[in-house]
Amino acid sequence: MRRSTRDRPPEWARAWRELVATxxxxxxxxxxxGTSGNVSVRVGDTVLVTPSGVPYDELGPDDLCAVGLDGRQVAGRTVPTSELPMHLAVYRATGAAAIVHTHAVHATAVSTLVDELPAVHYMxxxxxxxxxxxxYATYGSExxxxxxxxxxxxxxxxLLRNHGTLVYGGSLGRAYDDTAQLEWMCRVWLAAAAVPGRTPALLPSGELDRVAEKLRGYGQRARAAEATTAEAITETAAETITETAAEEAAEDPGVPGPPTRRTRPTGPGGVTPSSWT
Ligand SMILES: [Zn+2]
Incomplete structure (x- = not known):
């Protein structure tokens, strides 16, 4: 049975607002x-998900769309995204709290060229x-x-071949930031691979596993437990840049010293993901 607006848990409204903003x-x-891509967030055993075919800027509180993990709609009159089977499969199999699916241009381009994004960056x-x-398989299919x-x-x-990206995380912010990061890495690889007569250097085998391990350790030592890995990575990168600049300045007085304020990297199209602001 579908829940009326009045007997919905109060946390749904907040989760829905955050989902629409994402x-x-x-x-x-x-x-x-346009209306391509979709976003969902899990609240208990319920999944709030963007409706099919409704422009995001037209979504309001009354358009909330909620389904159970079995796919049955439990609230809302709008039809869930056609990619609902993909979202539910991820929630059932992982500890995902949120999922972002996009048709980002560089990621989609890379999906047509390789079976795995070449390791161009430790992110x-x-x-x-x-x-x-x-x-590849038809959109919306099991x-x-x-x-x-x-x-x-x-x-x-x-990446989904000839289609786009699929990223999950412990929060909508994390799923979004990692999506932006993935699109950025695809853009980097395409840019480097497009240089005539040159082949991009890749990270040594096993390096990504080492970095993942290092980041886990970094997060535990230096940040509060709720800090995300993405934040930890960004901090690490910023410190490396700052330290390198300081070392260079010490070695060569002609090189300007590090900036007094850390410069944060940006996502695709100059976007600064939420956890970086
Ligand atoms: Zn799609």
Whole structure:
């Protein structure tokens, strides 16, 4: 039976607001066009999910769409996203609290070229290691859900061939930030691979596993327990840049010293993911 607006748990309203804000961000940040892509968040045994075919800027509190883990709709009049089978498969098989699916342009381009995103940058460690490409299957199908789940083994993100990205996380913010990071890495590889006569250097085998391990240790020592790995990575990167600049300045007085304020990296299209602001 579907719940009326009045007997919905109060935490649904907050989760829905956050979900709509995240979905809108995928459009404004250029990760999807129009109504493509979809976002979901788990609240207990219920999954709130973007409806099918409704522009995100038109979504309001009354458009809340909730399903159980078995796929039965428990609240809302809107039809859930056509990619519901993929979202539910991930929730049933992992500890995901939120999922972001996009048709980001560089990630989708890479999905047509390789079976795994080449290890051009250690940020792939934030997704658990080298990012796999799930074989193609028709959108919304159980077959695509199964392919995606296989590609996500020991990972929190993957590419979907000729389709886009799929990333889950412990929060909507984390799933979004890792999606932006994945798109950025795909952009880096495409840019480097496009230089005529040159082949991009890749990280040594096993390096991503080492970085993932290092990041776990870093997070425990230096930050509160709730800090995300993405934040830890960003801090590590910023410190490395600052330290390197300081060393260079010490060695060569002609090199300007480190900036007094840390410069944060940005995501695709100059976007600064939420945990970096
Ligand atoms: Zn899609």
């Amino acid at each position: 979905a809108r961000r995928t459009v404004t940040d250029g990760l999807v066009v 792939a460690a934030a997704l658990g290691g080298p990012v796999r490409v799930a074989p 077959e695509l859900a199964a392919h995606a789940l296989a590609a996500l083994r020991d990972r929190s993100g993957c």
